[in-house]
Amino acid sequence: MIFTLVWSVTSLYADTGVVDSKGSSSGVNPKGEISEASTNGVSEVSTKESVKTESLFETDQSQIENQSWMLHGQNTDIIQGHPRFHSPYMGQNSLTSGDTLRQSVSLDLYLGGHLWPGGDLYFNPEYFQGYGFNQTRGIAAFPNGEVYKLGTESGQEVIPHLFYRQTFGFGGEQEQLSSDLLQLAEKVDVSRLTLTVGRIEVGDQFDGNAYSHDQRTQFLNWALIDAGAFDYAADSYGETQGITLEYNQKEWALRWGGFMVPRSSNNLAFDHHPTKGWQDVLEFEKRYALGEHPGTVRLLGWLESAKMGSYEEALGRPDLDITQTREYRLQYGFELNAEQEITSDLGAFLRASWRDGKSEVWQFTDIDESISLGLHLMGTQWGRKEDVVGIAGIADEIGAQHRSFIAAGGTGPLIGDGQLNYAPESVLETYYDAQVVEHIHVAADYQFVNNPAYNQDRGPVHIFALRLRMAF
Numbered sequence: 001m002i003f004t005l006v007w008s009v010t011s012l013y014a015d016t017g018v019v020d021s022k023g024s025s026s027g028v029n030p031k032g033e034i035s036e037a038s039t040n041g042v043s044e045v046s047t048k049e050s051v052k053t054e055s056l057f058e059t060d061q062s063q064i065e066n067q068s069w070m071l072h073g074q075n076t077d078i079i080q081g082h083p084r085f086h087s088p089y090m091g092q093n094s095l096t097s098g099d100t101l102r103q104s105v106s107l108d109l110y111l112g113g114h115l116w117p118g119g120d121l122y123f124n125p126e127y128f129q130g131y132g133f134n135q136t137r138g139i140a141a142f143p144n145g146e147v148y149k150l151g152t153e154s155g156q157e158v159i160p161h162l163f164y165r166q167t168f169g170f171g172g173e174q175e176q177l178s179s180d181l182l183q184l185a186e187k188v189d190v191s192r193l194t195l196t197v198g199r200i201e202v203g204d205q206f207d208g209n210a211y212s213h214d215q216r217t218q219f220l221n222w223a224l225i226d227a228g229a230f231d232y233a234a235d236s237y238g239e240t241q242g243i244t245l246e247y248n249q250k251e252w253a254l255r256w257g258g259f260m261v262p263r264s265s266n267n268l269a270f271d272h273h274p275t276k277g278w279q280d281v282l283e284f285e286k287r288y289a290l291g292e293h294p295g296t297v298r299l300l301g302w303l304e305s306a307k308m309g310s311y312e313e314a315l316g317r318p319d320l321d322i323t324q325t326r327e328y329r330l331q332y333g334f335e336l337n338a339e340q341e342i343t344s345d346l347g348a349f350l351r352a353s354w355r356d357g358k359s360e361v362w363q364f365t366d367i368d369e370s371i372s373l374g375l376h377l378m379g380t381q382w383g384r385k386e387d388v389v390g391i392a393g394i395a396d397e398i399g400a401q402h403r404s405f406i407a408a409g410g411t412g413p414l415i416g417d418g419q420l421n422y423a424p425e426s427v428l429e430t431y432y433d434a435q436v437v438e439h440i441h442v443a444a445d446y447q448f449v450n451n452p453a454y455n456q457d458r459g460p461v462h463i464f465a466l467r468l469r470m471a472f
Contacts, residue, residue: 065176067184072110073472074181076216078146079103080445080465082133087458091418093411095138095452095461104130104146106216108160110181118168122182124161129154137414139452140366141223141394141427143463145215149266149413150236160239163198173250190250197243202232205244205255206283207300210339211349211376212392216469219374220445221429223394227335227353228370230302233259233279234363235268253285261306264323265362266413271306276328279304295340303332308359311401311410320410322360329359345378349392357399366412366453369397379434386435394427398454406454415453423456425449433467443467 081101090096107127114120131151132144150156161182169189179185182204196205203213203226212224219225226232233240242259259279260270271277283300308329309322317324333355341347350373357368374392379385398406406412407420427450433443445465452459 065185065187067112067114067179067186069113070111070179070184072181073108074110074216075105075107075470076146077103077105077468078130078144078220078465080133080144080220080463082461082463085459085461089418089457091409091411091416093137093414093416093453094134094418094458096134102131102133102144102147104128104132104144105155106146108181110161112182112184114184114186118166120165120184122161122163122165124159124182126158126160128152128156128158139449139461140398140415140425140454141221141228141370141396141449142365142414143222143427143429143447143449144220144465145222145225146220148237150268158237158239159199160237161198161200161204163196163200166195168193168195190248192248194246194248195243196246199239199241200244201239202234202242202257202259202281205246206232206257206281207335207337207351208298209337209349209351210296211347211390212351212372212374216467217433217441218376218388219390219392219429219431220465220467221392221394221427221447222365223367223370223396223427224372224374224392224429226364227300227337227351228365228367228372228394228396229333229353229355230300230335231304231331231333231355231362231364232281232302233261233304235262235270236266237268241270251287255281255283255285257281261304262363264307264326265309265360277306279306290340293341293343296338298335298337300335300337301333303330304362305330306362308362310359311405312358314410315401315405315408320405320408322405322410331356331359331362345380347376349374349376357402361413364413366398366402366406366415367396368399368402371395374429384434386441388433389431390433391430392428394425394429396425396427396454403454417453417455417458419457420455421457422454423451425451425454439470439472441467441469443469 084097087097110124112122129152130147132147135151136147136149167188170191173190174187175190177186177188207226212219215225240259242257244257246255261277261279263269263271281302283298285298287296305328307326309325313325314320314322335353337351339349352371354369372394377389379387403422409418428448431443431445433441435441447463449461452461
């Protein structure tokens with residue numbers, strides 16, 4: 001019903017939204033979330049929906065130069081379940097063998113408006129409903145990126161994005177930025193500085209990957225959408241407030257972000273002591289080509305100060321209460337992120353990440369070391385050019401102090417079986433995403449989880465999912 005209404009209204013006013021270089025109006029071809037995607041290959045910051053795009057309006061994107069406003073939307077529905085698995089015991093955060101079926105729904109609108117030269121305002125309201133397995137607990141590399149740590153049975157409205165972006169051009173060569181879910185089509189200088197401030201997600205601009213960064217069109221697993229050990233600033237819904245700067249050149253880009261952090265682990269309330277609670281993220285991106293096939297390498301590092309507990313100090317307490325050890329501490333980590341086109345239809349990706357692992361996980365999930373790699377294949381060879389097949393593997397570990405804390409009966413944001421027969425947690429995921437008709441895709445997904453929550457006494461777990469997505 002909502003999609004029908006929006007579709008009708010947007011179709012009625014479609015010709016008022018875009019102005020090309022001749023001053024005439026044309027349509028929109030939405031693609032991605034916050035990004036600076038070049039149509040000429042000079043600069044492309046891959047974000048959550050940078051590979052698979054869907055358009056409500058058929059138009060020649062190359063003729064669009066500047067949009068004055070835009071309106072896009074998406075709806076994603078996921079059903080995910082697993083059969084019973086070996087489970088000799090359970091703890092507070094264990095994946096329950098009988099918890100066999102869960103569903104999630106998300107519905108987003110994306111609105112953007114051009115205010116003045118270089119200045120744009122964006123707004124993204126979202127409705128979501130659903131839970132993950134065991135209320136999103138039991139597996140460190142959790143299998144559904146659409147579910148939040150705070151699930152809801154009746155539905156909830158949130159605002160993932162409300163931000164202002166200002167672009168400062170330095171002249172010289174220009175490029176065309178295509179219309180994305182959170183990007184107005186506009187022609188900009190290749191050499192530029194972009195300021196973003198407001199309510200955003202760290203993953204909008206950092207840790208991007210063309211082949212693995214969007215649970216709505218690509219892999220579902222948390223540790224494939226983002227680097228597993230990247231404890232990025234976020235509340236329990238995955239959003240934060242902050243400011244970012246990106247300096248872009250033809251073959252490279254440098255990004256910095258300063259973000260607010262939660263008052264306590266995985267909390268909705270933010271720490272309002274900006275000199276004590278904060279996270280800084282720095283990322284360098286290098287673009288290159290192997291013959292005619294583009295590739296990108298990103299190096300990322302982060303430093304965070306938050307009122308975190310210590311695993312070592314908690315182990316010295318008879319009650320293992322890590323909250324009683326909380327004080328302002330530093331945590332840091334690093335990531336290597338690479339993507340490479342192999343053929344026009346086949347691409348590969350790699351992520352390797354590490355965090356110091358001495359203080360408790362503050363925002364993301366119980367992973368201190370992670371490596372993932374995979375392949376992304378378009379369906380051109382079998383006459384289905386809009387279809388995609390993906391396959392990837394993940395291997396995760398936790399550090400010695402973190403491991404001892406969990407083995408003693410402690411719990412993290414997602415894991416804690418009461419005891420631990422430690423082994424690395426590993427996941428294999430594969431999916432097939434098929435276009436049903438224009439704007440509608442359905443996907444089948446399978447994940448094999450070995451040693452869930454790093455416990456070789458439990459599992460393995462076979463997880464199956466169906467995903468339906470509509471977008472305009």
